[in-house]
Amino acid sequence: MTNTTDFQLDRNEVLPQLIQEPDKFLIIAGLAGTARDIAHLCGVGSSNYYAMAGAMGGAVSIGLGLALAQPERRILVCTGDGELLMNIGALATVSVMKPANLGILCVDNGHYGETGNQQSHTGQCTNLATMAHGAGIPKVFSVSKEEDITVARNIIDESMETYFVHLKVNDGPPAKIKRSLDAQLTKSSFRKNLLGHP
Amino acid sequence: MSFEIPIPQSGESQWPYELYQILKNEGISQFSYVPDAGHKVLINLSLSDPEVHSIPLTTEEEGVAMSVGAHLGGEKHVVLMQSSGVGNCINMLSLPRLGKFPFLALISMRGDFGEGNPWQMPMGKSIVPVLEACDVIYHKVEEPSDVLSTVTAAITMSFQCNESVFVLLSQKLLGAKKF
Numbered sequence: 001m002t003n004t005t006d007f008q009l010d011r012n013e014v015l016p017q018l019i020q021e022p023d024k025f026l027i028i029a030g031l032a033g034t035a036r037d038i039a040h041l042c043g044v045g046s047s048n049y050y051a052m053a054g055a056m057g058g059a060v061s062i063g064l065g066l067a068l069a070q071p072e073r074r075i076l077v078c079t080g081d082g083e084l085l086m087n088i089g090a091l092a093t094v095s096v097m098k099p100a101n102l103g104i105l106c107v108d109n110g111h112y113g114e115t116g117n118q119q120s121h122t123g124q125c126t127n128l129a130t131m132a133h134g135a136g137i138p139k140v141f142s143v144s145k146e147e148d149i150t151v152a153r154n155i156i157d158e159s160m161e162t163y164f165v166h167l168k169v170n171d172g173p174p175a176k177i178k179r180s181l182d183a184q185l186t187k188s189s190f191r192k193n194l195l196g197h198p
Numbered sequence: 199m200s201f202e203i204p205i206p207q208s209g210e211s212q213w214p215y216e217l218y219q220i221l222k223n224e225g226i227s228q229f230s231y232v233p234d235a236g237h238k239v240l241i242n243l244s245l246s247d248p249e250v251h252s253i254p255l256t257t258e259e260e261g262v263a264m265s266v267g268a269h270l271g272g273e274k275h276v277v278l279m280q281s282s283g284v285g286n287c288i289n290m291l292s293l294p295r296l297g298k299f300p301f302l303a304l305i306s307m308r309g310d311f312g313e314g315n316p317w318q319m320p321m322g323k324s325i326v327p328v329l330e331a332c333d334v335i336y337h338k339v340e341e342p343s344d345v346l347s348t349v350t351a352a353i354t355m356s357f358q359c360n361e362s363v364f365v366l367l368s369q370k371l372l373g374a375k376k377f
Contacts, residue, residue, distance in 0.1 A: 028267070050270060054293075055263065055290050055292050055293040056289070057259065057263075057290070058259070058262070058266070058290055058293060059263075060263075061259075061261075061262075061264045061267065062263045062264070062266050062267035062270070063267060064253075064260075064264055065228065065265060065266065065267025065268035065269075065271065065273075065275060066267035066268070066270050066271040067267075067271075068228055068251045068253075068268065068271075069227075069228070069270075069272055069273035070271040087256075087257065087260060089255075089257055089260070090260050090263075092256050093254065093255055093256055093260055096253070096254055097251070097253060183296045183298075184296070184297050184298050186297075187299065190270055191272070194270070194271070194272070195272045
């Protein structure tokens with residue numbers, strides 16, 4: 001049973017502490033809250049992240065395709081509990097491949113924040129860290145209080161094996177930010193930044 | 199290239215081996231799949247080839263999203279799936295369609311020519327209308343002599359024109375499973 005008192009941290013305070021140098025990573029952001037979190041963290045016009053606004057359930061798999069294509073770069077998938085739950089099997093696929101350069105940071109607020117704040121499965125009984133462990137992710141770490149942040153930051157910065165950081169936050173809103181919803185334009189700028197051509 | 203594609207065993211079709219060679223020659227380095235008997239040779243070749251990534255999926259839509267990630271990182275990806283898996287991909291296809299990402303899928307058909315399992319028929323009959331509704335390109339292959347030219351054409355349309363392209367390998371080509 002999920003302990004609802006675990007959902008205490010403020011995403012807007014913790015994420016900048018966990019990802020102190022966003023430029024070091026290529027980041028895939030899930031839709032809704034985490035897309036805003038990452039756009040805010042990297043800067044809206046930055047080209048080192050690709051953020052979704054639909055195609056729910058795809059973030060981890062996009063990250064896996066990117067991680068296999070770019071083994072020298074550190075890839076970070078930042079996504080929410082609802083987006084991850086839609087294709088939770090992707091964690092099993094990641095575990096089979098185990099790319100050393102791929103990490104997943106799940107920002108779990110226990111709610112579907114974009115659609116009226118309905119309680120999600122994780123807000124009731126589902127533990128995503130346990131599921132990640134069960135899928136076979138080599139390194140799994142949960143963050144629900146201030147004391148956990150330093151360890152999680154070190155994992156995100158330095159882990160040499162596939163990791164899953166489960167960040168539990170309250171259901172307060174993500175950063176207010178206007179980001180591009182043009183999937184072609186953001187694709188081209190991401191590729192130009194990484195590969196030198198669109 | 200150091201990986202040598204083995205010779206087909208006696209009684210085996212030649213075209214899946216030639217097809218694998220074409221996919222590799224075109225620079226495809228990521229092969230993902232939900233296993234299907236119709237793709238057995240391609241799957242096994244990708245598993246034994248250290249020069250490519252061979253990725254087993256839990257659902258076909260992971261392969262759609264992986265293709266997008268591969269393109270963001272400068273690699274080429276192909277998804278191998280049974281026709282029933284197309285139904286699992288519909289919403290995820292939004293991503294390559296909207297973002298103009300190349301997407302290539304080879305589909306082993308069920309629920310078409312000579313199908314003996316009634317559970318396969320509904321999706322088998324729905325696949326063409328579904329692909330049309332999704333506004334993607336598809337080509338059906340029924341003869342071994344058409345496989346290589348069709349897949350070559352699909353690769354060109356996908357990776358040069360950033361289209362989503364499906365090649366449907368009919369049970370006329372693959373043979374229908376006996377029930």
